[in-house]
Amino acid sequence: MEGLSFIVGVIGNVISVLVFLCPVPGAYLVATVNGFGILAEAVYVVLFLIYAPRKMRVKTGILVGILDVGFLGAAVLVTRLALEGETRIDAIGFMCAGPSSCMAPL
Incomplete structure (x- = not known):
């Protein structure tokens, strides 16, 4: 299980680095990434507020x-x-x- 956690962590790091490069291809990619981020953070806040x-x-x-x-x-x-x-x-x-x-x- 520790190996899987490490692999997922590495994938997460690669994706995080790529997020910083998303402005290079154009505005639609930036909007998509930021829109997903807004949705994910809103879910986190709502779950926190519920519990x-x-x-x-x-x-x-x-x-x-x-x-x-x-x-x-x-x-x-x-x-x-x-x-x-x-x-x-x-x-x-x-x-x-x-x-x-x-x-x-x-």
């Missing part, structure tokens, strides 16, 4: 509201009101690259 104690669910709900909804709202407002054209695209790219880099496998 977590009430106090932890409330705390997590507040954090999700502040970080996910609040950050998205602020990003949309700032980029729509203060930036335009290529500058807007670059700013959104940097805002998305920061959290993505933080979640990269170590």
